[in-house]
Amino acid sequence: MATEAKRLKVDESSELGPLEHFLQWCNTVNLVLSDKVYVSKEGTVAEYGMLAKEDIKEGEVLFTIPRSALLHHGTTKVSALLEKEKSSLESSSGWVPLLLSLLYEYTSSQSHWRPYLSLWTDFKTLDHPMFWSKEERGRLLKGTGIPEAVDTDLTNICSEYTDVVLPFITRHPDLWNPNTHTLELYTQLVAFVMAYSFQEPQEDEEDEEEDEEEEKAPNPPMMVPMADMLNHVSNHNANLEFTPDSLKMVCVRPIHKGEEVFNTYGQMANWQLLHMYGFTEPYPSNGNDTADIPFNDLYKVATRGVQSDLDMQLMEEMWELLSQMMQEKAAFVFGKHGCLTDTELHTALRVLGMSKEEFSDFKENEGWEEDDDEDEKISLAFSNEGLLELKPSWKGLIHEAARLTLGSYGDAVEEGKVSVSERMLIEDKAALAGLSSRQQNALQVRYGQKSILNKVMELTQS
Structure with missing residues (x-):
């Protein structure tokens, strides 16, 4: 006992x-x-x-x-097979071995994890935006960045299932059945892994002679x-x-x-x-909330008023170089206490303010020399307190970029402020409770982001 x-x-x-x-x-x-x-x-x-x-x-x-x-690919009943054929299961997500394990264990009446997996009988409690209609995502989440992220997810999930998973399970009909282990179930299990899995932190490598050019892949998720x-x-x-x-x-x-x-x-x-x-924290309790100002919005603002072809050509060259420097980062991220991508924003503002000669020197020297404490200075400069003291030209670019971003939400935005109706809903608990869960979650995301952008506008008002 x-x-x-x-x-x-x-x-x-x-x-x-x-x-x-x-x-x-x-x-x-x-x-x-x-x-x-x-x-x-x-x-x-x-x-x-x-x-x-x-x-x-x-x-x-x-x-x-x-x-x-x-529960992971090393503890499932099909672990030996997954290990044997792991080379055929590689994908951009790195989740295929775990998802194949879940496909098998979730539908097996003899699964060791059946009492655990039975807590989720049909995954209807999962309400990720990937399960909303495209129209609903576009209407409720416009401007938040979520619809675009979901479209990418769904495309990748479909490709991964079609190109990697389906050929594999078809080769092993004794363990998987395409009629049971469908794309729909696979998508539900992806959401399950997104919502409930954990990743073990990477161990700190004591040996500094590791190959620095190749980043170590993150540990795979596990239930x-x-x-x-x-x-x-x-x-x-x-x-x-x-x-x-x-x-x-x-x-x-x-x-x-x-x-x-x-x-x-x-x-x-x-x-x-x-x-x-598939959930949010109610405003204003999430201290980690953020809002993005897309790179392109800053570029659009910077090119306003540019009249000559030569000046526009210079601006395009600057932006092309900045895009290469920023690589995959597509936005400047602001939190409740300032810009979280301060180094990138500082670089963009500094380059966009250069003359033709200064930009030529910048390219020739492959950047500029920085002080040892430059990062700390930049961090302070783009904190909420620092934004107030920025040079007027920089404040103007940030202010107008934030205004442009606010306009992307597609609802009533007066002088960059969140709409009165949204503020009333957030403050009126009874009215908020009358919304559907999807409407509530979408409102929390929109209102939190727009509040941060509105604060940025206030701090950069000339």
Whole structure:
């Protein structure tokens, strides 16, 4: 019989068969849960969650998961086959081995993880924007960057399934069936991995002689039963720690009896939370919220008033060089306390303000010399406080670029301010509750982004 420490606790008022079944399974795999917490659907911010039965001190371990209980391509029943044919499973996402594991385990009545996977009977609780209609995404999320990100996701998912997964499962009809393991199920499992998986942090390499030209690939995602029951807030009170033998959820600040235990998915803006996890944090609680000013908006503003062909040609040369320097970054990112991509914004503003001679010297010298403390100076210059003190020409470019970006949301924007109707909805809890969950989440993303852009405009007002 399991000791009291290992006998997992479920809310006594709960009649959720799948949850009880899962907790019994946790006992069999030696997942140890503290007596001070329990899992429930009642009293949590969303779906399943974990609540404190009594006060918990900082540093206490809430539960411990042995690595044998983790679900990934190395622990699944089909692991040997996946390892044997791994060269044929390579893709840009790096998720195919885990997704094939989930396709098999989710549909197998004999799966070791069936009690765990049965918590998600049809994935209808997942409400990522990828499951919204294209029209709904465009209408509710215009300007946020999410519709474009979802279109890219869906294209990549379809290509990955068609080019990599389908040929593989067709070669192994004893384990997978294209009629069962469809693109629709594959897409649902991608969302499941987006919302619930964990990635083990990279170990710090002590050997500095590693090949610096080739970045080490991130660890593949894995499913972590129990850890994925915890909901997220930016101001979290628990954190997942990785050890060689197990994973441990540790309390990082005191939790009082009756409070929910929250993990963190990282420093995530609301648009990222909605895109990857299907939810948002209510305004203004997400301290990690951000808004983007696209590079192209700054370029459009910079070229206003340029009349001569020679000046336009110079501006185009400047922008072409900046685009090469910025590489894949497509926007300047602003947070609640200033610009998070301050170095890139500083470079762009400095180059766009050059004369023809200065730009020629810049190209010839391949940049400019920087002071040892240049990064710190730039960071301060593009903080909220620093924006007030920028040179007028730079403030003007940022101000007008922010205004142009605000106009991309497609709703009522008067002098760059968020619309009155949105502010009223955010402040009126009853009215907010009358919206659908999709409308609420979209509003939180839009309002948070536009509030940041509006603040940028205020700070750069001439």
